Amino acid sequence: MMNKVILTGGGSAGHVTVNLALIPKFREAGWQVEYIGSENGIEKQLIEPLGDVRYYGIATGKLRRYLDWQNVKDPFKVVKGAFQAYRLIRKRKPDVVFSKGGFVSVPVVLGAWLNRVPVIIHESDLTPGLANRIAIPFAKAVCTTFPETEQHLDKGKARYVGAVVREELAHGRADKGRMICGFTKHKPVLLIMGGSLGARKINETVKAALSRLTERFQVVHLCGKGQVDPAIKHHSYKPFEYLNEELPDVLAMADIVLSRAGSNSIFEFLSLKKPMLLVPLTKEQSRGDQILNAQSFEKSGFCEVLYEENMTPLSLAESLEKLYANRETYIRNMEGQRRQDALEQLFELITETAAAGGK
Numbered sequence: 001m002m003n004k005v006i007l008t009g010g011g012s013a014g015h016v017t018v019n020l021a022l023i024p025k026f027r028e029a030g031w032q033v034e035y036i037g038s039e040n041g042i043e044k045q046l047i048e049p050l051g052d053v054r055y056y057g058i059a060t061g062k063l064r065r066y067l068d069w070q071n072v073k074d075p076f077k078v079v080k081g082a083f084q085a086y087r088l089i090r091k092r093k094p095d096v097v098f099s100k101g102g103f104v105s106v107p108v109v110l111g112a113w114l115n116r117v118p119v120i121i122h123e124s125d126l127t128p129g130l131a132n133r134i135a136i137p138f139a140k141a142v143c144t145t146f147p148e149t150e151q152h153l154d155k156g157k158a159r160y161v162g163a164v165v166r167e168e169l170a171h172g173r174a175d176k177g178r179m180i181c182g183f184t185k186h187k188p189v190l191l192i193m194g195g196s197l198g199a200r201k202i203n204e205t206v207k208a209a210l211s212r213l214t215e216r217f218q219v220v221h222l223c224g225k226g227q228v229d230p231a232i233k234h235h236s237y238k239p240f241e242y243l244n245e246e247l248p249d250v251l252a253m254a255d256i257v258l259s260r261a262g263s264n265s266i267f268e269f270l271s272l273k274k275p276m277l278l279v280p281l282t283k284e285q286s287r288g289d290q291i292l293n294a295q296s297f298e299k300s301g302f303c304e305v306l307y308e309e310n311m312t313p314l315s316l317a318e319s320l321e322k323l324y325a326n327r328e329t330y331i332r333n334m335e336g337q338r339r340q341d342a343l344e345q346l347f348e349l350i351t352e353t354a355a356a357g358g359k
């Protein structure tokens with residue numbers, strides 16, 4: 001009989017792209033792959049078009065850091081989602097569940113545990129997020145991107161595998177990227193990525209600095225959903241809400257990158273050796289995980305960090321010009337990095353866990 005895996009994870013693309021990297025591996029090995037995500041999240045938009053991965057939507061809630069009417073309704077949604085996930089897993093009988101985190105993954109992990117289906121979790125950030133912290137007691141193992149994460153986990157559960165990067169990102173073509181953006185070969189390219197949902201503060205500062213930035217660079221800007229400003233028209237500026245299959249070509253064309261410090265993004269830039277200026281999400285807006293991600297990269301000499309509280313149109317433009325001037329140093333530091341085959345290791349662990357069953 002065919003092996004079956006149920007994948008889960010969502011809320012933002014950072015909780016889906018690891019699953020996207022794994023799917024071709026399962027396909028090659030002849031596994032049946034199914035996905036449990038939210039009814040309307042970005043995971044649905046990214047997974048359903050694949051065609052061969054059956055998608056099930058369940059109710060989800062989110063634990064917010066601010067007061068909101070939804071905070072009253074959400075616990076009920078989480079309970080409903082847990083029942084839905086439990087019933088789905090009992091019916092679909094997967095050999096193993098793999099969770100990339102995000103709030104939708106909590107009821108799925110619980111549902112798997114109640115059905116005695118083994119669970120493997122992946123944590124992209126240096127410290128585990130709230131959803132994973134709730135889910136970890138129900139998992140067999142937690143795969144980590146950073147070796148330091150082990151200190152924050154139960155003994156015996158952590159497996160350091162490194163960053164899982166989609167293989168297709170390595171096959172982009174710069175000439176195709178230039179065609180997509182209408183750019184020339186004769187001016188350097190700055191790629192701006194505010195995380196998978198965009199970053200309003202970065203977008204506003206870029207807008208204010210745009211005339212200086214476009215003097216020096218051709219700028220391709222991934223703004224996030226609903227955040228493209230149609231009023232900005234310039235031959236050296238190309239905004240998009242989100243890029244999917246075009247992303248490898250656009251990345252291949254970029255000389256330097258300005259980005260939030262989401263774990264998946266920064267490891268993708270590292271694997272492609274793109275010098276980066278990182279503006280981590282602040283402690284007020286998050287648990288501070290991006291600050292740790294950025295500091296870890298800074299220590300290794302892969303990036304410059306500009307803290308949001310110090311970011312002005314002037315400091316942003318100057319930092320980017322400096323990054324471009326010193327780009328060879330960053331590239332050399334990134335070339336010295338030993339590459340782990342994280343995808344292969346993760347796939348093997350999932351396969352072994354499935355073979356061992358609920359033991």
Ligand SMILES: CC(=O)N[C@H]1[C@@H](OP(=O)(O)OP(=O)(O)OC[C@H]2O[C@@H](n3ccc(=O)[nH]c3=O)[C@H](O)[C@@H]2O)O[C@H](CO)[C@@H](O)[C@@H]1O
Nearest residue numbers: 012013014017124125195196197222242243262263264265
């Ligand atoms: C606001 C928030 O909660 N951010 C978290 C979220 O970020 P976020 O969802 O932004 O996650 P990442 O930066 O880790 O990953 C974004 C992913 O989206 C892809 N992408 C992005 C833009 C685009 O146009 N096309 C595209 O494919 C990137 O290539 C990358 O694979 O999850 C990360 C991983 O747990 C955390 O480190 C971040 O702190």
